[in-house]
Amino acid sequence: MSxxxxxxxxxxxFSKFQGIVGITAGILSITFSLAAFFRPxxxxxxxxxxxxxxxxxxxxxxxxxxxxxxxxxxxxxLTPDKAGQARWKLDEGHYRVRISHPGYRTEVRxxxxxxxxxxxxxxxxxxxxxxxxxxxxxxx
Numbered sequence: 001m002s003x004x005x006x007x008x009x010x011x012x013x014f015s016k017f018q019g020i021v022g023i024t025a026g027i028l029s030i031t032f033s034l035a036a037f038f039r040p041x042x043x044x045x046x047x048x049x050x051x052x053x054x055x056x057x058x059x060x061x062x063x064x065x066x067x068x069x070x071x072x073x074x075x076x077x078l079t080p081d082k083a084g085q086a087r088w089k090l091d092e093g094h095y096r097v098r099i100s101h102p103g104y105r106t107e108v109r110x111x112x113x114x115x116x117x118x119x120x121x122x123x124x125x126x127x128x129x130x131x132x133x134x135x136x137x138x139x140x
Contacts, residue, residue, distance in 0.1 A: 010023040045113035047121060051084045051099055054124040059084025060101060064127065067098040070110070091115075099123045 045068065051060045065086050066080040075095070090121035092115040100106040104125035113119050 043092065043115040045092050045115055046087060046089050046118040047095070047097065047111065047113060048118055049078065049080065049086045049097055049099065049123065051061045051086075051101075052106075052122070052124050053081050054126040057124070060104075060125055063099050063101040063104075066098040066100070069100060070094050070096060072096065097121050098124075099125065101125060103127070 040098045048064045051063045051065065052058060053060055059082065061080050061082050061084055065080060065082055066074055067078070067088060068074055076088055078088055080086045090113055092113055095111050095113060097109045097111060098106060107123045107125060109121050109123065110122060111119055113121060
C-alpha cells in the first residue's frame with residue numbers, strides 16, 4: 001500500500017506560504033520588542049541635587065553640578081532647573097558631587113547611591129572668599 005504525499009497535503013502556493021511566514025515573523029518581532037520595552041528598569045539609583053543660596057535659601061539655577069567618581073573623574077555635568085534641582089540616574093556606588101558658581105564657594109559632597117533608591121543632596125552655597133572676589137575683579 002503506497003500513500004501519495006502530494007495528494008494528502010493541502011495545496012498551497014509558494015507566495016501564500018511566504019505571506020504566512022512573513023506575518024508570523026512580524027508578529028513575533030513586535031511581541032519581543034514590546035516585551036523588551038516594558039521590561040523593568042535596570043537597578044539604577046537616582047541622585048537629586050538641590051542648590052540654594054546660603055543666606056536667602058532661594059534656588060540657584062545657574063550653578064554647575066558635576067558628578068564625579070571618588071578619584072574626581074567627571075561622569076556628568078548637570079544644570080539645575082528653576083527650582084534649583086537636577087536629577088540623574090547612576091549605578092549603585094560611591095560618587096562625589098561638586099557644585100560651583102562664580103559668585104559662591106565651590107561645595108563638594110561625597111555620596112553613596114543605593115540601587116533603586118533616590119539620594120537627595122541639598123547644598124546651600126555661601127559667598128566666595130574675599131580673595132576670589134578680588135581676583136575676579138582684576139581678572140587674575
